[in-house]
Amino acid sequence: MKQSVHLALCTMYYMVTCITKYVYSQTLTKCIGKIVTQLRRPFSCCVQAACSGKWRFWWLMLAVVCLVPSTASAQVSGGISGTLLDRSTRQPLPFANVLLLRLPDSTLAGNTQTADNGTFALVSVPLGRYVLRAEALGYQTTRRSITLTATTPVLRLGEWLAAPMVVQLDGVVVQGEKAVLVEDLDKKIINVDKDLNSVGGTAADVLQKVPSVAVDENGQVSLRGNTSVTLYLDGKPAPSSLRLDQLPASRLETIEVITNPGARYSAQGAGGIINLVQKKQLKDSWNGEAQVTAGTRDKYSASLNLGRKAGKFNFYSNVNGLNNEFRGSSALQQVATAEGRTTGTDQTGRAVRHQVNKALRLGVDYAWRPEQTLTLTAEFYKNDLHQTNHFATQLTRDTDPTIILQNQNPEVDDLYTMRVGSNYRHTWAAYPGRELTASATYTLDGGTVTTEQRVLDGPASYTRQARRQFLDVTIHLPSAQIDYVHPLDDKRRWGAGVKTDVMVTPGTAEYTVQPVPGAEFIRQEANSYRYHYQQVIPQAYGSYQQKKRPLGLSSGVAS
Template identity: 30%
Template sequence: MKAINQNVFLFLFSLFSLVVFAQPKNEAILGTVKGTVIDSNLKQPIPYATIVVNDSSKKIISGGITTEGGTFVIADIPKGTYTLQVQFIGYTTYTQEIQITKQNSHLNLGTILLKEQVESLDDVTIVAERTTIEQKIDRKVINVGKDLTTTGGSAAEIMNNIPSVNVDQDGNIALRGNENVRILIDGKPTNISASQLLKQIPSSSIKKIELITNPSAKYNPEGMSGIINIVLHKNSNIGFNGNINMGLKVRKNARFNSNIDLNYRSGKINVYGSYGANASKSKNYGFVYKENDNTRQDFLINDNNKSHLLKVGVDYYINDKNTLSVYTNQNIYDGKTNVDTEINFLSAPENNIAQILRNNGDNTSASYNLDFKHDFEKEGHNIELEIDYNDYEGESNDAFSFNNRGGYVDTIDNDRQNTTINLDYVNPLSETTKLELGYEARIRRTDNQYASTFFPSSKYEYDRNIHFLYATYGSTFEKWAYQIGARVESYEVEATLNENKVFEDDYITVYPSAFISYTPGEKNSYQISYSRRVDRPGLNQVNPIREWSTPRITSLGNPSLDPQFTNSIEANYTRRLNKGSITGGVFYRLVNDEISQTLIKNPEVEDGQILTFANFDNNSAYGIELSSNYRPAKWWNFNASFDLYSQTQKGIVDGKQKEVDAAIYSIRMNNNFKVSKDLTFQLFGFYRGDQEGIQFKTKPFYFVNAGARYNIMKGKGTLSFNYNDVFNTMRFRFEGEDPYRQNGAFKAETQTIFVGMSYRFGGGKNRKVSRKRRDDNEKSGGGLL
């Protein structure tokens, strides 16, 4: 492993050396033009604005895009007179004549002010008709359009439409084929499990989804496959305005979701709030067949869940240099689950067992955020303090009965507190270089109490303190940009069971990262990056208190799990076309001590199994990702993606060394057909091939969705209809040999009809506050890139 790390660092060092010491050609007839693009109202930089240099025949000579600080440098412009244009959506195009001569070959245009287009201001607040995908320096941004929000009720149903993301039958989410992914809401961690969280967020509350596969050193290194940041809508228009969304999904059971956003802005104060609600009933059924004892377990699962999500915030613009912001997220969940399990001994039916589980679970999660930002005199020079506190309280009550006779009751109380403190300092040392320094603390306290009328009671406590220091340095020159950084972490964890210490660990480690990008013109961009990441065991993975059980299977955590570390390198290419764009990428990652779910024999139950977690050996994976956004005709546009991953897994299963090489692939395509100005039809298809793991092989599945949208009330309202899983083919099937030869399948209530309506009211000019969202750099990408 040390040799591999040394080779990686030698490669990166050599690459950086070539870039840093490369010198431009010394040709007197070539010139350079630079400047800074600023919003004329907010006096803030506009990143990713397009710069185009045309000759007298309007032929494009050169071009580029602005950095996060709004700066640009266009080099290698031949001697002559040209027209320079600055373009950005929602703004009036800026045009200026420039002249390159031998005497004046290096032009500094200074500050360029872009004005918002009056005729497009109303459109800015409307959710886009179609989803768009942007490839940025360190992330892929999916701007969620009506074609996704009209697919159904929750974030979980949107995720399977996103390139590189998969959600399984139980709601577990995977990025690039791996479930070790970190979920953030508005750039913040949450105490709610990812599968439960995705079910609680209404689809209409989501503004965009960011896939951050190689975050810079500025951001938390957790998550082997990366970070999925779900950004919720926040309205910042002047005056009073808002929007409301409602949807109903039906088959045998009904699911209702609604969301309302309100905003009032006047002078120095901006007040905003949103409320979303989900109410759903669903059915899930399946079976597991074991060959060794010729038994079949049949499951029937009925869920009845209600959730409420409230967000309220205030931005106070103290003056031009200081901004204070506060907000709170409140999440309330109440769920009931009935699980009927039958174990049928096909060779001896007199031994059949029936178990009935009645679960009552509710939880509340509250987060409070305070942010203060001070801007110094120099543009882009600032310091920011952010404090975030999250409190979670949950209670679960499980009543078990067997063969319609008496049983027992389990009760679990779960309390968690997360405190996060960030202090960030940004200093543009020059127009082309930026230095960022910072400190971060993440303090977690968890208290789990288990009581049972049959089993012994227990108490599990899990405390974790993490402190970080980071530094990043970035620079741009000509058409190149690079950023290097490192994050130093101090980690302490302690776990106790019934007041007895069961696990303790502490260490100090470093997480380096590096990015290089090359943008030769407005149509092509290249990017390569490297990062080291960590996956620390989650609470459910280390909690030795059983999570659920059937007569044959018990689920619980493993308190002895070690963290897994990942070294990842990837390269991406984006080609902008006249009618769309194509993005391609390749990646490679090496994982040490991979954490994976495993089935082991239960010594206390005959033919029983324990579903838990274990550290497997090293794992390597590589993959290819292709996505496109294209409009073949005015009435037709589509998004398509293809993902192919290959991985090697090694580990000990049932006392035997095992190694598996597997390839995983998936294909998505979303078509939008515009029949008229107001009517649009949609057709979405998905296919995923089989996936072989170290214990199980999952079989292929596919599904097709069809829908329509109709704009009403002069575009302020939208009616939508969607028929999900048209052919009723979405199901989870698997087979395996260890520790027993078995196979099974599960099917949820996926074939549904959705009808919805959205309406926007109020108006006003859009002037969004430019405060950073943490891990949401996770807004900016960090550095100058």
Template identity: 30%
Template sequence: MKKILLSLSILFVFMSAKAQFSTGMGAKKASVLGRITATVLDSITKGPIDYATISLISTKTNKSVNGAVTDSKGKLSIQNVAPDTYKMLIGFLGYQTKTVMITTTPEKPDISLGNVYIFSTAKKLEDVQVTGTKALIENKVDRMVYNAEADGTNAGGDATDVMRKVPMLSVDASGDVQLRGAAVRVLINGKPSGTMAASVSDALKMIPAEQIKSVEVITSPSAKYDAEGSGGIINIITKKSNAQGVSGSVNASAGTRQNNGAFNLTAKTGRLSVNTSLGANVAYAQNSKTEFVTNTTYLNGTTDNITQSGYSKWGRSGYNGSFGVDYDFNAYNNISSNVKASRFSNGGPGASDYVRNNIPATTITFMDMTRNNLDWNVDYKKTTKKEGEEFTISGQLSTGRTPTVFSNISTSPQFPNGKFLGSENTAKNNEYTGQTDYTYPFSKTTILEVGAKGIFRNVKSQYGNLQGDFDYNQDVAAGYGVIAFDLTKKIKFKGGVRAEYTSIDFNTQTSGIEKNNYFNLFPSLIVSESLAKGGTIKFSYNRRVQRPSENFLNPFRNESNQFNVMQGNPQLNPELSHNLELGYSTFIKGSVINASLFYRSTGGVIESAISTLVENDTTKVLSSYINVGRAQTYGLNLFASYNPKPKWTLMGNFSANTYEVTNTISNLSTGTFLNYSIFGRSAYGFGKGYNFELFGVATSARRTFQGKTDPFYFYGASFKKDLFKKKGSIGINTLNPFTKDLHIKTVNNSTSAVSTIFQSTNIYYPLRSFGINFSYSFGKLKFTDKSKIKNDDSKQGDQQPGNNMGGMGN
């Protein structure tokens, strides 16, 4: 009944918006958007000017509405230009800004300017050093944008390499991303992905860096976004083009750790475009060493000592593919659909030797984890002659299958012939989403946004043993309203509220509880002021939620490490947080400085925890997830970019935040600790297409309620040469060339009414690698993905609880 009512509500919003459109559009047929083309040349040498910046400014509002950058031949193409009168500004370092007046009409939407000459500002040509580059970093009201396409050192890498260069983000050695020390939601072109939900680190490795146009770090999401993500949202924007004909690209890399390949193809004719992509990733199996020391002291005075030392030889393989269709009925109506499928497989053999209370034994382990995901979306968008008015309705289906199989054979004096232990589990995740959004501009500076959304999720965990299956349903109904306007000429305001009702129920066979329904309001506001010389200061507040996802909830018991069992917790409650931020940014002679202070209060913090498990007269350590308590977090972020020379870029990012959690049951506090991460980068272009880069990442110790993980660091370098008139490139790269393994040490302590547990884990993860990469593009790529679905409301976990990464666990 709830699903029917929600569907009727969304349909009512759709019909109401449609009625409003029909009264204001008139009978005149809409015109198709046009394009502006030109070739920018030096006035003296007649040579092309590459990477010149073009801005298209409306003469009515005197605001920029579009833009472009010239290619290696000086050519520019600005797409989706509405009929109007514009002034086009052409700028390049060392040249006078050129202004060209342009008028397009519905009858003649396309304009070709031919050759446009710009003049040097120097008296003599030989005194001018011709250089130019698109800004790497842009600051907007609610986000910071890293323009990956303007960074030549990204070629041959993947999305993980790009993320390491994005301000405010921290990326560990395995590719997991955090924003300001908190969980973050990763979107692709503003929408979620089943692959990303299953494993962010694996999904990022499957996206070639050449496909990424920019990365948006949204620290202050408005109420239009789903309220998920305590730290904020990361939105990866892929490159798009409206180029006619057939175009595409190929990327390939090979190395000592992994091989990658990707192929993209787009065909466009008139108003119809079709695109497809294929990608593959194969990581070599390498020995990863893990050591455990577990000491458990019980109230009766007895102790249990376990020492384990083992290895795992895991490999990873995966592929993904997509197919999309996009069609413009006219200038005001568009429909698009896209299907994406992916498959990842992780696993391999392992072995461990352990001593329990002076009794030795050996265990042979095999583990396999597979993730299969399918996403299908259909989107309709309608605009009107009123600039800025837009209505969209979207639907999305996401399905996932995650089979997990493990087996152990243990040999000991008690079982000289070996004891077998094995199990399997298949988690099925189905998600259905309907969404509608409407934007209405009352004026150029006052804009209203409203919308409604429904998400229906079902997770089934099916076991291959006598343990009962788990069936979990989560339905979310949401509606929002956002208003933006100017308080003064320099001060802007954007505020709103989002209402979400969550209904949860699941079978009582495993969990013992039937349902947990809750309603929340999520307000948000941003106030920003433009300062002199390009500076901006802003203040923001928002309330966010972090719902536990499938990996956190699944009660499947993973006993691949027989003494360290991992299991999800279906009784978890969501995290709720209040976020305050004060930020400042400025541009000084090409340098970028961004500084921010923030405060976050989070209730129901979800963390991994260990406890005692007694089963069949055998004592084990159980790793699961719990709601620890309330956290108070203070932090700062400082990012700077500086160019000592036109082709030399230095970048640095420093993030720090406090950690303090108070348990809601015992009222005990961890005390206050400082977590920080440092990223440094130096990139230099030698000319003639040669580029060199060095980078390094260092983190402090990371605290949790029960323990800490020691600090670690890693570093890398890359060298790239442009080929085929910048249509291709070849490069080499290395990661940790002088350090074979990344040593990660974690210590946990747990005290309960039954026992006291001390556990020390040492992981030696093989990180050193060398590789070569090649990329080539023909034509201009088009990645059509206009979906408005953004299911950014589930806390993600890359693996089952524990993250042991050794032969005795994950």
């Protein structure tokens, strides 16, 4: 028993010695070696005492303490702290990088960042020699030698001063950037170029992201839930054939959303106006853009933009077209009870629509002075539509025999728009926001619309007559307008203007019936007519606008 205890204690002694030599540095090892040498002499006596049981408990406690490394580790780690300040102003330097490099190889031993008040702290740093380096934007790199020993394991640097870096610059250029969305007194302005989401998209894609504006799958625009929205193109009413999903966003400079149109705008824009302002060339050079799009189920479009700026003249042109075919289906089930009898309707439908649009736009700007510009434009739009709806209807009424009908409703539209116009604009560089504009425009809208209703199949009591309605419309729209805007300051302005709109509309509405399939259509005089409508609207108006958070004030008068 005595011999086994002696061997165990000797083994424990050599294990502790080996572990100590591996973990600690040479300096600590020498110190521990001296202590072990002193302890080795009475060791044999202690073993004899342990054999007698008197020292057994204390030897076990010593073994446990030697095997726990936490006490030794705490004795060989230290810390560094301080405050990094500006040498000139003694102000703290926040968010500066503080690096601790181990010597002699300069390997990274630790790093941290200064707080808002310039303080920093590195903890659990092993004892040794280091270089402490501080790096702050706009300041010279600062270094300091650090030595952590067993007697001074924690070092508090106090104030550590960094010298500003002096850089001689040749010049500074300050460049302003437009915001994506700008709130004006009477409208919201979207700078299309600043919207990264518009790259490769269409005008419809840009409008989808504008607050309070929505565009459905058919290109119908609504503003604050109101579909009575008028589209403008470069400050003038856009043609009816204009489709937002076919207008590339790359052609647009800005989009203006006018939620509360003033008297200067036509009455058709009472639900709101969206003005699409197209880009114009600013540098003397040629510029062009071509785009071709192909979609599933026979949907194609193409556009070409070409421009040239030479001195005071800026020429621009655009030609585009689309050829789309749409197919759809519908279903209707309805039950109605009246006067004790129940009627049921079960209807299914199929629709095929073929649309072909063509457009040509030419224009020239002449800026004979930097603040005065004259613009001449000519536009032509053509819209052809062929649509056919097929319906299969089943009618039931109590115990009466079921009625089955087959109907066909074809429609053919042949529409066009031609417009020529001129615009004069005068601004004042010394008075930003002051503007005088004058414009004269002549628009010709016209075309034919033909709709038919045919019964293809049904009971013998149902007539097989085909009914046709033919509309031939021509609209002449000359107009002239002068507007002046005068800002009082950045939040107030007043404006005044005069305008005259003329509309002359001759047209024909013809209603015909085909008695039997294959026969000629016969004009029905009672439902057919010709008309001629003329309207002249002279206007004068004034307005005052003021923006005051969180509300704005807008008032006007027109006669």
